[in-house]
Amino acid sequence: MDFKSFVFYFFSTILVLASLRVITARNPVHAVLFLVLAFVSGGGIWLLLDAEFLAMTLILVYVGAVMVLFLFVVMMLDINLDRLREGFWSYLPLGATVGALMALEMGVILGGSYLNLFESSVPSAASESNVKAIGRLIYTDYVYPFELASVILLVGIVAAIALTGRKRKPTKAIDPARQVLVKASDRLRIISMPAEKKE
Known part of the structure; x- marks a missing residue:
């Protein structure tokens, strides 16, 4: 087995395991970290296929969109951020592991292409x-x-x-066309009333 096949199986194994952990993790923070790892592994496979544009699009668009979506959900659900900050150090080992795996994958891809370890299969x-x-x-x-x-x-x-979209509230704007058509007799009415008698 050559080096390119080894890297492919390495990325594929990480991609499958990370995808399984996305749907089995109970903690949403862990699920998002595994999803980011899955996207980076998929981007590494795209790089092996000499599709750099698709790999960068996958990483930039999906990883960025997922993180923004996660933050949006956290803000919409009104989660107590103080309780999340209390468990910050408990997420550190998993975050460091995921980060190290992503750095290792990028190093293998960039180092392999720099050392000409990959043979281009797509002319x-x-x-x-x-x-x-x-x-x-x-x-x-x-x-x-x-x-x-x-x-x-x-x-x-x-x-x-x-x-x-919500229904717009009725505005109190004045229609100029209706103002022009108004007559003085419609606005002002003079009434003749008897004077009051003083006792």
């Missing part, structure tokens, strides 16, 4: 980058699935806005 033209190749495939061979995915995302956005 690519010297003048064509990954981004250009992905764009060409998306807008030629996979244009219909891409359009379908964009329509589904648009429907999801509209549905989210419709579900979260």
Whole structure:
């Protein structure tokens, strides 16, 4: 087994184990840390396939989105942050382990490509980058699935806005067209009343 196969199986094992821990962990902080580790391992596999753009997109978009979503959920659920801070040191061993694994994965990928330990299995033209190749495939061979995915995302956005939108309260704004049409007789009425008698 060559070095590239070893790295693939190493990343795949970490990815599968981290994915299992995401759904079996009872603590949401642990689940998010394992999810970040799973995304980084998936990004390492993409790097092995010479798809640097997809790997960086996976890490930047998904890891960033997951952490922002987690913080949003924590703020929406009104969790007592003082109690979370009390157990900060109990999360340190797991966080350090996950961080060390991610650093090790990145070191293996970057060191292996620097030392030319990986043989490129996908031939690519010297003048064509990954981004250009992905764009060409998306807008030629996979244009219909891409359009379908964009329509589904648009429907999801509209549905989210419709579900979260509230009815607007009636405003007390004045309509200028109705003000122009007003006559003095509609606003002022003179009434003739008998004078009061003094006793």
